[in-house]
Structure formats: C-alpha cells, structure tokens
Amino acid sequence: MLAKVRINFEMMITCFFSVMKRSVKLIIIHLTSLSITFSLLSQAEEFKLNDIQMIGSHNSYKKSLNTEILALIAKQDAKKAAQINYSHPSLIKQLTIGLRHLEIDIVKDPEGGKFAYPVGEKLTQQVILTSAEREELNLPGFKVLHIPDVDFSSHCVLFQKCLDQLIQFSNEHPNHLPIVILMNLKESRTKLVDATPVLPFTAEDYDELDNVLLTAFKDKLITPNEIKGQYTTLEQAVLENGWPPIDKTRGRFLFILDGKSHQLNTYRNDHLSLKDRALFASYPEGEPEAALMIRNNPVTSLEEIKRLVDKGYLVRTRADSGAGSMSKTADVKLRTEQAFESGAQIISTDFYLGAPQVLPYDFVVGFKHGMLYRCNHKVRKEKCELAD
Secondary structure (H helix, E strand, O other): OHHHHHHHHHHHHHHHHHHHHHHHHHHHHHHHHHHHHHHHHHHHHHOEHHHEEEEEEOOOOEOOOOHHHHHHHHHHOHHHHHHOOOOOOOHHHHHHHOOOEEEEEEEOOOOOOOOOOOHHHHHHOOOOOOHHHHHHHOOOOOEOOOEOOOEOOEOOOEHHHHHHHHHHHHHHOOOOOOEEEEEEEOOOOOOOOOOOOOOOOOHHHHHHHHHHHHHHHHHHEOOHHHHHOOOOOHHHHHHHHOOOEHHHOOOOEEEEEOOOHHHHHHHHOOOHHHOOOOEEEEOOOOOOOOOEEEOOOOOOOHHHHHHHHHHOOEEEEEOOOOHHHOOOHHHHHHHHHHHHHHOOOEEEEOOEOOOOOHHHHOOOEOOHHHOOEEEOOOOOOOOOOOOO
C-alpha cells in the first residue's frame, strides 16, 4: 500500500515538473517572440528622415508662360525663352501624384499692388491675369511669382494661399511622408523688360516670414529647434543624434531657405543654430547652422554629396536644369542617374511623371515602377518598404 502511494506521489511530482518545464518553454518562446517584435519595432523607429529619397518639382507654382510674351523673349534671348518654357499642375495635384518636394518663391510687397499690372500685359496688349488674381496682387503680403512682369502666372499668387493648399492636402492625407518645401526670396528684377523694381528682404521681413510659417503650420512644421534639442548646435544634433524617425515626421513639413550668402547671414544673425527660426538653410560644414546642404549639380558634386549624406546631412540636388537643358538628352540622363546614385534625399526636376513637359521631350524622371519616393540605398543598406 505504501509503495503504491509512493509511486503515485512520484508520478504527481514528475507530472508537475513536466508541466512546469512546458510552461517555462512557452514563456521563453513568448519572450523570444516579444523580443523579435520589439526588435522589429526598434528597427522601424530607426527608419529616419534621411533614410528616404524623394523626387520633387522645380518652381512648383509656375503656370505656362503666355505664348506672345514667350515669343517676345525668344527674339531677345532664345536660350532664356527655352529655359522658362515649362509649367506644372496645381500644388495639390502634384502632391496627389506623389511628389514630396516642392519649390515656392516669393517677392516682397508690403503695401500691395506692386505687381498687379505687369509689363508683359502692356507689351502684348492683352489681359492675362484674371480679375481674382489682380485683386489678390493688390493685397499686401508676400507674392509668389517666377519673374515679375514677364513670367507671372502662378497657381497661387498669394503666398498664404499656397500655404493654405499645402495644409488642405495634409489634413486630407494626415499620414503623408514629410513634404520638403524649398524657398527662394527674389530680390532682383529681370533685364528682359523695363521691369518693376524688386524690394530687398530685411531682418524684419525674415521675422515676418517665420511668423507666417509658424502660425500657418503650428506643430506640422519641423523646426531647427526641434532637431537641435539639447545639443550645443544644430549641426552637432544632426551629426550625432541624426534626423527624427520617419513616423514622427509624417503629416508634417520642412522648409528650406535657398538663399544667397547675404540672405543666409541675415537670417541667422542673432539666431545661433537657427534658434526660433522656421526654415533650415544651406550653411558650410562646421558652422552651427549646418544641417542641410544644397548641391544642385550631382555630376560635378557626386563624391561630395555622397560624403555629406554619409555624415548625416540632408542634401538637395537637381536631376536636370530645366527644359533649356534638353538639347543634350544624354547629359540630362547622366545627371539624373548621378542624382539617384549620390544618395541625395531631395531631388528636384521638371520632368516627373505628370509634368506637362514630359510628353514633348519624351523624358521622365522617376524611380523604379514610376515611384516618386523610395528608401535611400546610400543610407539604408537593408531592405525596407516605404508607404505613404
């Protein structure tokens, strides 16, 4: 009897440890699964803003030039006429196509009306502007014009109206990849006609521009302050900490000032590391504000761009120099290939799929399968998927 009890007791102990052993295995398997999950999540979080390449448009706001004005320009300067003979669909249409980089150029018009009656209308004796456009040009504020008096047809002549369109798209597509906006601040007038003088931008104008952007975009704006964080300089933050994870930049915008040296110096004056500014800009390596570089020719700057990308900077380049460059198609194709190969994250073109000039020139700039953004092979060595 005692032997039987002992055997039953030993069987119970054996079963108990057997169950415990299986439970431990299950716990280990579960923990391993969690570890893999967290590892994958960690990898996803490490996918950063500089890990992508995006194709965008050049002078994105530009409508086609009036044919009679174009003919007048061609008589004076055929090369210039070819250079500016291109156009784009609306900003929202471009974003809907898949572009995530746009360019918006502004001129200063604090009182309004400075560009409401362009010389081109007088020379052609045509009414080219719509009544709504003329009414907007009479309002005070920054205006969006390619070449005042000559190439003045824009999808949004008011800067604020352009911004409203960007925000509208973003609100309708809240998970979109970050949209990078390049800005030129125009301070010189054309010599093609007796053009209206263009006003220079002052320190107060830069403050106003910042205020407009910060007010319009609020937390949708990726700012130098955010990227710098607790680091000593903006450049140090970018090179040591890197750019933010892509998921923290979705539904947001990053603005770049593409300025001449005097503009860049004025913009950063009293704003070390672009403190409290709204835009990034291209400053030389080693300076506190250096985070993003503009190198527009990927052929002559190929190795430099690769080096800058490897260090952690964002780089903007151009896959072509516009319609005027298309007389040498082989050169343009090489430039496009070099732009892709360089690893530059931001690539501008006039020949994305959907641009009006694609068909007449039979040339298109795009990644594999016509995509307009992709994982950056120069930064992201492993396979990855990128969805908008």
